[in-house]
Amino acid sequence: MPLAALTILLPLxxxxxxxxxxxxxxxxxxxxWLSTLTAVASFVIALLVLRDVAPMGAPPELWTMPxxxxxxxxxxxxxxxxxxxxxxxxxxVTCVAACVQVYSLGYMSHEPKPALGRYYAWHSLFIVAMAGxxxxxxxxxxxxxxxxxxxxxxxxxxFYWAKPSAxxxxxxxxxxxxFADIGLMCGLVLLYVETGGFAWEGFSWANPGASELVAxxxxxxxxxxxxxxxxxxxxxDAMEGxxxxxxxLHAATMVAAGVFLVxxxxxxxxxxxxxxxxxxxxxxxxxxxxxxxxxxQTDIKKVLAYSTCSQLGYMVAGLGSGEMLGGYFHLTTHAxxxxxxxxxxxxxxxxxxxxxxxxxxxxxxxxxxxxxLFAIGTFALAGFPGLSGFFSKDLLxxxxxxGGQWGPLAIxxxxxxxxxxxxxxxxxxxxxxxxxxxxxxxxxxxxxMLAPMALLAIPAAVLGFGAGSFGELLGHEYHFAVTPxxxxxxxxxxxxxxxxxxxxxxxQLASLELPGLAAFVRSGPIDNAWRLCWERxxxxxxxxxxxxxxYVVDGLVNFSGWITLEAGDRIRRLQTGSAHxxxxxxxxxxxxxxxxxxxxxxxx
Amino acid sequence: MTGPGLDAYLxxxxxxxxxxxxxxxxxxxxxxxxxxxxxxxxxxxxxxxxFSRFGVHPWGQxxxxxxxxxxxxxxxxxxxxxxxxxxxxxxxxxxxxxDLKE
Numbered sequence: 001m002p003l004a005a006l007t008i009l010l011p012l013x014x015x016x017x018x019x020x021x022x023x024x025x026x027x028x029x030x031x032x033w034l035s036t037l038t039a040v041a042s043f044v045i046a047l048l049v050l051r052d053v054a055p056m057g058a059p060p061e062l063w064t065m066p067x068x069x070x071x072x073x074x075x076x077x078x079x080x081x082x083x084x085x086x087x088x089x090x091x092x093v094t095c096v097a098a099c100v101q102v103y104s105l106g107y108m109s110h111e112p113k114p115a116l117g118r119y120y121a122w123h124s125l126f127i128v129a130m131a132g133x134x135x136x137x138x139x140x141x142x143x144x145x146x147x148x149x150x151x152x153x154x155x156x157x158x159f160y161w162a163k164p165s166a167x168x169x170x171x172x173x174x175x176x177x178x179f180a181d182i183g184l185m186c187g188l189v190l191l192y193v194e195t196g197g198f199a200w201e202g203f204s205w206a207n208p209g210a211s212e213l214v215a216x217x218x219x220x221x222x223x224x225x226x227x228x229x230x231x232x233x234x235x236x237d238a239m240e241g242x243x244x245x246x247x248x249l250h251a252a253t254m255v256a257a258g259v260f261l262v263x264x265x266x267x268x269x270x271x272x273x274x275x276x277x278x279x280x281x282x283x284x285x286x287x288x289x290x291x292x293x294x295x296x297q298t299d300i301k302k303v304l305a306y307s308t309c310s311q312l313g314y315m316v317a318g319l320g321s322g323e324m325l326g327g328y329f330h331l332t333t334h335a336x337x338x339x340x341x342x343x344x345x346x347x348x349x350x351x352x353x354x355x356x357x358x359x360x361x362x363x364x365x366x367x368x369x370x371x372x373l374f375a376i377g378t379f380a381l382a383g384f385p386g387l388s389g390f391f392s393k394d395l396l397x398x399x400x401x402x403g404g405q406w407g408p409l410a411i412x413x414x415x416x417x418x419x420x421x422x423x424x425x426x427x428x429x430x431x432x433x434x435x436x437x438x439x440x441x442x443x444x445x446x447x448x449m450l451a452p453m454a455l456l457a458i459p460a461a462v463l464g465f466g467a468g469s470f471g472e473l474l475g476h477e478y479h480f481a482v483t484p485x486x487x488x489x490x491x492x493x494x495x496x497x498x499x500x501x502x503x504x505x506x507x508q509l510a511s512l513e514l515p516g517l518a519a520f521v522r523s524g525p526i527d528n529a530w531r532l533c534w535e536r537x538x539x540x541x542x543x544x545x546x547x548x549x550x551y552v553v554d555g556l557v558n559f560s561g562w563i564t565l566e567a568g569d570r571i572r573r574l575q576t577g578s579a580h581x582x583x584x585x586x587x588x589x590x591x592x593x594x595x596x597x598x599x600x601x602x603x604x
Numbered sequence: 605m606t607g608p609g610l611d612a613y614l615x616x617x618x619x620x621x622x623x624x625x626x627x628x629x630x631x632x633x634x635x636x637x638x639x640x641x642x643x644x645x646x647x648x649x650x651x652x653x654x655f656s657r658f659g660v661h662p663w664g665q666x667x668x669x670x671x672x673x674x675x676x677x678x679x680x681x682x683x684x685x686x687x688x689x690x691x692x693x694x695x696x697x698x699x700x701x702x703d704l705k706e
Contacts, residue, residue, distance in 0.1 A: 580632075584629060
């Protein structure tokens with residue numbers, strides 16, 4: 001069994017202990033420490049695994065055992081596959097998970113003890129699920145992990161279950177992703193039918209047309225999990241969960257599972273040209289729509305949620321270029337700086353006890369460390385030259401340009417300017433300006449919350465310089481060079497930062513207001529469109545089907561029951577119970593048989 | 605060979621069977637019903653003996669003897685039932701036995 005297996009088994013042990021032995025779970029902090037220790041251990045092991053892993057192209061380290069066996073034939077295996085893709089993703093997942101768990105020790109410290117134990121049990125389960133997904137040797141295990149992270153998402157969004165909105169958001173997340181998973185399941189079944197297995201490489205298609213269809217069906221699932229327009233509606237609502245959960249699941253890792261699936265199954269997607277073009281457009285439109293929506297939100301977590309959505313669109317558009325390195329590298333850097341931003345937002349919320357940016361302001365002096373760390377995240381996301389987001393965005397846009405997809409490229413360049421604009425808006429509204437009443441009572445978060453943020457800030461800042469070795473690991477040459485596209489993105493980014501600061505930091509540029517658009521975007525047009533689909537489309541159909549079921553199907557069933565009862569009631573009267581009546585009937589029968597025999601004989 | 609022919613025996617048997625059937629259907633008293641059933645059974649025995657006598661197969665007479673023995677056994681059971689019925693119902697009228705209906 002490879003070393004990487006421990007990254008699953010340790011959290012699994014922690015989850016099992018916390019799940020089964022409820023007295024331990026109810027101790028609260030010790031339970032939290034148990035879970036956190038396994039998470040940190042997983043991170044250390046993942047680093048060791050990454051250190052030793054061979055670059056892409058070398059045969060992967062495989063450890064499997066038969067799972068589904070039918071008639072002596074192994075249908076699917078379960079186990080671990082350690083190669084460059086899984087090892088790098090494993091580090092991202094475990095690093096963010098470990099940081100978030102340490103951070104939660106401070107952020108969730110006011111929770112009741114049993115709730116804290118429950119929270120950490122689910123966090124452990126999440127690492128198990130996510131590592132199982134990442135290390136999956138075949139698509140079936142990947143989908144099993146996929147479903148498990150979905151379950152963790154549901155449980156953790158609904159952590160404050162006493163709040164009706166949290167429960168609704170949890171259910172909504174399940175509904176939307178499940179709807180998209182219909183496509184994933186169909187793709188999985190089709191893959192098995194066509195190739196007789198669940199592998200993503202190492203076979204040839206008997207029917208070449210099916211390969212693109214499989215990829216397209218799998219991509220439907222990706223659209224749900226990675227919140228692509230129009231299936232992104234669950235992600236902003238998922239912010240009902242605790243902020244560290246948003247950082248881990250709904251920013252860094254779980255929502256990136258969709259993008260990871262595309263990277264993992266790259267041999268399936270690589271040749272699907274039509275699908276790749278569609279992916280570029282869907283990703284670009286998602287990036288644009290979500291960025292516009294993020295610009296008008298007043299809730300700090302909602303801004304970050306839409307920003308996540310937008311960046312996931314970036315990744316999908318990057319993968320649509322036909323090269324996977326840019327999308328995957330952006331996933332990696334995004335995981336770090338977006339987790340950092342969410343933890344920063346959590347630190348702010350922890351300080352002022354509000355999500356509304358209107359109630360914040362001037363926090364830079366009150367909580368300077370959080371402000372500094374948040375600024376690193378902001379500038380990394382904005383693509384400020386030198387920070388990680390700059391390199392990954394540059395690489396991604398370069399690939400899109402190389403793929404010749406000019407429409408998506410133009411949209412992505414515009415979003416490259418819009419992203420710094422709305423992030424600057426957040427920074428100005430929260431940290432600059434006049435302190436609000438709530439800001440005056442703010443206190444800096446404890447070290448247990450700041451330390452993980454500082455740890456995340458390191459890769460968020462400097463990971464970009466690792467782009468070359470990252471590309472080497474994945475078998476792609478990459479050297480940073482100044483190109484027209486990269487320059488345009490950088491200019492757009494700086495322009496966005498400048499405009500954002502001018503508007504929200506200095507109160508200039510009143511003409512930049514678009515009240516009509518803002519009101520329209522805030523009203524949630526896509527949510528409303530779904531609601532309309534439901535009310536006008538699904539509900540009438542459901543009503544008619546319901547009518548048919550109640551009156552026709554149930555009617556037939558009830559009629560057969562009624563006729564049986566009625567007939568029984570009538571026929572019962574023939575049974576008098578008197579032996580003589582039966583004898584009469586027997587004699588009559590004998591006479592009838594005799595008559596029939598005679599008549600039959602005469603006729604014959 | 606003198607005496608009545610096969611037809612005469614068969615007519616006798618048919619008449620006895622018809623009388624027995626009539627008795628079973630018309631009499632209300634269980635004892636009379638049992639006697640009528642005996643008549644019907646003996647009508648069948650007459651047929652067996654008659655066919656045997658007129659050369660179909662000699663074993664018919666043996667079969668008639670067996671049938672007689674069985675009839676006796678049946679009557680024993682029947683009479684025992686009649687006694688039980690008279691004890692539990694206090695009457696021997698077949699019309700009063702409607703327990704099957706309930």
